[in-house]
Amino acid sequence: MTVLTLKSQLQAPLEAGVIVPDRFAGNSVAAVAGMPVTYGNEAACLGDFFKVAGAGSTEIVLEGDLGRVKNIAAGMTRGKITVHGDAGMHLGSEMRGGVINVYGNVGDWAGSEMKGGKIHIHGNAGHGLGGAYRGSRRGMNRGMIIVEGNAGNEAGAVMRRGLIVVAGNAGDFAGAFMIAGTLMVFGKLGIRAGAGLLRGTLVTFNQPELLPTFCYDCSYSPSFLKLILRDLRLQGLSISEEYITGCYRRYSGDFNRLGKGEILVYDQR
Amino acid sequence: MQVDHVVCAFCGCVCDDISVTVEGDRITKAKNACVLGKSWFLSHGTPSDLPVARIEGKPVSLDRGIEEAARCLANARYPLIYGLSSTSCEAQRKAVALAEVLGGCIDCCTSVCHGPSGMALQGVGEPTCTLGEVKNRADLIIYWGSNPAESHPRHMARYAVTPKGMFVPDGRKGRTVVLIDVRRTPSARAADIFLQIKPGKDFEVLWALQALANGQKPDEISIENTGLTYEQLTGLADRMMHCKFGVIFVGQGLTQTRGKHFNTSAVFLLVRALNRHVKFALIPMRGHGNVTGIDNVLAWQTGYPFGVNFSLGYPRFNPGEYTVVDLLSRGEADAALVVAADPISSLPGKAARRLAEIPLVSLDTHDSETTRSARIAFTTSTAGIHAEGTVYRMDNIPIHLRKVMDSSYPSDEEVLDRLLAGVKELKAC
Numbered sequence: 258m259t260v261l262t263l264k265s266q267l268q269a270p271l272e273a274g275v276i277v278p279d280r281f282a283g284n285s286v287a288a289v290a291g292m293p294v295t296y297g298n299e300a301a302c303l304g305d306f307f308k309v310a311g312a313g314s315t316e317i318v319l320e321g322d323l324g325r326v327k328n329i330a331a332g333m334t335r336g337k338i339t340v341h342g343d344a345g346m347h348l349g350s351e352m353r354g355g356v357i358n359v360y361g362n363v364g365d366w367a368g369s370e371m372k373g374g375k376i377h378i379h380g381n382a383g384h385g386l387g388g389a390y391r392g393s394r395r396g397m398n399r400g401m402i403i404v405e406g407n408a409g410n411e412a413g414a415v416m417r418r419g420l421i422v423v424a425g426n427a428g429d430f431a432g433a434f435m436i437a438g439t440l441m442v443f444g445k446l447g448i449r450a451g452a453g454l455l456r457g458t459l460v461t462f463n464q465p466e467l468l469p470t471f472c473y474d475c476s477y478s479p480s481f482l483k484l485i486l487r488d489l490r491l492q493g494l495s496i497s498e499e500y501i502t503g504c505y506r507r508y509s510g511d512f513n514r515l516g517k518g519e520i521l522v523y524d525q526r
Numbered sequence: 527m528q529v530d531h532v533v534c535a536f537c538g539c540v541c542d543d544i545s546v547t548v549e550g551d552r553i554t555k556a557k558n559a560c561v562l563g564k565s566w567f568l569s570h571g572t573p574s575d576l577p578v579a580r581i582e583g584k585p586v587s588l589d590r591g592i593e594e595a596a597r598c599l600a601n602a603r604y605p606l607i608y609g610l611s612s613t614s615c616e617a618q619r620k621a622v623a624l625a626e627v628l629g630g631c632i633d634c635c636t637s638v639c640h641g642p643s644g645m646a647l648q649g650v651g652e653p654t655c656t657l658g659e660v661k662n663r664a665d666l667i668i669y670w671g672s673n674p675a676e677s678h679p680r681h682m683a684r685y686a687v688t689p690k691g692m693f694v695p696d697g698r699k700g701r702t703v704v705l706i707d708v709r710r711t712p713s714a715r716a717a718d719i720f721l722q723i724k725p726g727k728d729f730e731v732l733w734a735l736q737a738l739a740n741g742q743k744p745d746e747i748s749i750e751n752t753g754l755t756y757e758q759l760t761g762l763a764d765r766m767m768h769c770k771f772g773v774i775f776v777g778q779g780l781t782q783t784r785g786k787h788f789n790t791s792a793v794f795l796l797v798r799a800l801n802r803h804v805k806f807a808l809i810p811m812r813g814h815g816n817v818t819g820i821d822n823v824l825a826w827q828t829g830y831p832f833g834v835n836f837s838l839g840y841p842r843f844n845p846g847e848y849t850v851v852d853l854l855s856r857g858e859a860d861a862a863l864v865v866a867a868d869p870i871s872s873l874p875g876k877a878a879r880r881l882a883e884i885p886l887v888s889l890d891t892h893d894s895e896t897t898r899s900a901r902i903a904f905t906t907s908t909a910g911i912h913a914e915g916t917v918y919r920m921d922n923i924p925i926h927l928r929k930v931m932d933s934s935y936p937s938d939e940e941v942l943d944r945l946l947a948g949v950k951e952l953k954a955c
Binding site for chain 2: 268269270272295296297298299325346365366384385390391392429430433448449452466467468469470471472512513
């Protein structure tokens with residue numbers, strides 16, 4: 258296990274895309290400390306900012322307020338990263354495998370365009386969770402993100418595959434222009450959820466304000482949802498039994514696009 | 527002395543038919559200019575008593591100012607260059623070069639006005655045209671979230687509403703003008719139809735119109751919350767689908783309200799849907815005289831129109847990460863260069879406060895809150911009055927600026943060029 262402890266508060270963004278198990282594995286403490294990072298506009302070494310304990314391994318623990326450290330675990334394919342504190346922008350973006358646990362809040366674009374693996378955020382997430390970068394045609398494409406707090410705007414925007422679960426509230430345009438996949442929000446959805454939905458599923462437990470291009474289909478109890486909810490219990494989320502056995506109102510849309518998407522709203526009756 | 531065919535570089539209309547009268551060392555008349563243009567010519571054409579450079583408010587020589595400003599910027603770890611909407615493309619090019627050498631961020635006023643239009647353009651494409659096409663062809667003009675009577679006073683008379691065009695020989699009589707806004711503005715007097723929608727409901731109305739253009743029937747109950755009746759909505763959609771050539775002028779009522787780039791994406795997608803029925807286009811109502819120019823200059827030099835970062839040595843674009851309000855609000859920028867803008871008066875409080883705290887270098891033609899807060903302030907001449915240059919009109923047409931009179935101040939281009947040389951020397955590159 259490699260433990261990185263932040264030495265002092267950062268004044269400028271630190272681009273630390275090297276903090277990935279794939280890069281650390283098999284390297285000595287000195288080699289890990291010598292890995293290149295960019296602090297503001299200056300080239301620097303990881304060891305300038307972190308105290309490194311333990312040789313490079315596929316299990317990394319980060320400690321300190323890393324709110325200004327960007328690109329942690331970006332592109333990781335294996336191993337485990339645990340952050341005790343906040344993490345900066347682009348956490349786990351484009352990751353393909355492995356597990357990230359954050360015991361704090363994360364910045365914007367966490368899990369953007371990820372293609373596998375799991376991110377579990379115990380605090381809040383910023384904007385663009387599991388989304389796409391500007392100009393990209395696809396956001397998250399496989400994998401799983403769990404946020405125990407709230408998520409910002411555009412969670413799951415242009416998502417292609419995978420599962421995003423937000424235990425708190427989500428901001429505006431959740432699942433906007435989503436191609437496929439599942440986005441589940443236990444708190445309140447912001448406005449214009451599912452705008453431009455192509456396919457895919459949005460699940461919510463509070464009646465959202467729907468766009469004029471969605472229409473009510475039926476009320477039913479989907480089997481796949483039971484499986485997902487039971488699995489989430491195993492992941493440590495507290496899921497009410499009523500959600501598993503209850504009925505959901507299905508709205509289909511967005512008819513300005515393909516119209517094969519659905520918004521499932523828990524029927525409290 | 528009268529100088530004809532002078533270009534007004536105040537707003538995005540960039541009118542090029544102004545006749546300016548110069549008496550001695552000042553401009554006394556600006557014929558054909560609107561109230562905003564007249565004020566611009568007369569105030570910038572008046573001699574100023576500001577020193578060419580100030581450090582902490584004390585007058586210094588230009589050389590001393592350049593030396594101190596270059597040192598201030600070269601020492602920064604995450605410098606920001608901002609503004610650039612009211613200067614020439616030639617000066618903008620120097621600013622981009624400076625951002626690259628500094629390894630900093632460069633952003634322009636676009637990020638707080640029509641940046642969302644740029645993001646929508648990148649996401650869904652922009653079906654647009656020139657103002658010449660509007661004048662000669664458009665028979666349906668829609669202003670959405672903009673108030674041209676006050677913000678672009680000659681827009682209606684010169685390009686969009688009253689002029690007679692090749693295929694609109696009757697001028698005003700041959701056009702239908704629709705104004706859509708959340709309040710009745712002075713522009714409503716010039717419109718045939720005024721539709722008042724509830725604040726924050728633009729996206730829903732645009733989305734419902736797109737559904738109608740796609741042959742779908744939007745949910746009537748959802749429409750009720752928008753402030754429009756279903757009949758008003760279908761009436762507008764019908765008018766849009768049966769004109770000859772329609773244009774939507776998109777204002778900041780769409781780009782800077784909740785939804786931002788999704789609002790503009792909705793307009794772009796609506797126009798795309800309408801093109802299955804008739805010819806339709808849109809033009810963003812750009813505010814400052816050359817804000818379109820900085821988008822063009824940044825795009826041709828870096829590939830991106832605003833919010834560009836050079837900290838890794840190559841350009842990267844990410845609105846929300848490298849844009850001015852975000853960089854300042856998060857306290858990341860540690861020095862700033864502001865060119866031809868007054869962000870301390872116009873940015874949100876937290877961002878403006880941060881800007882006032884960090885070492886700030888400003889270039890402007892006149893005194894402002896920003897120049898007064900700046901550690902080093904340069905007074906420059908005005909492009910279009912004291913210097914030649916190029917600006918882009920709101921429809922991306924480049925127009926050459928004429929010089930009307932001399933000035934004792936250097937141009938923005940000259941100061942930026944010297945700053946660039948100074949920073950290069952300090953950074954040894």
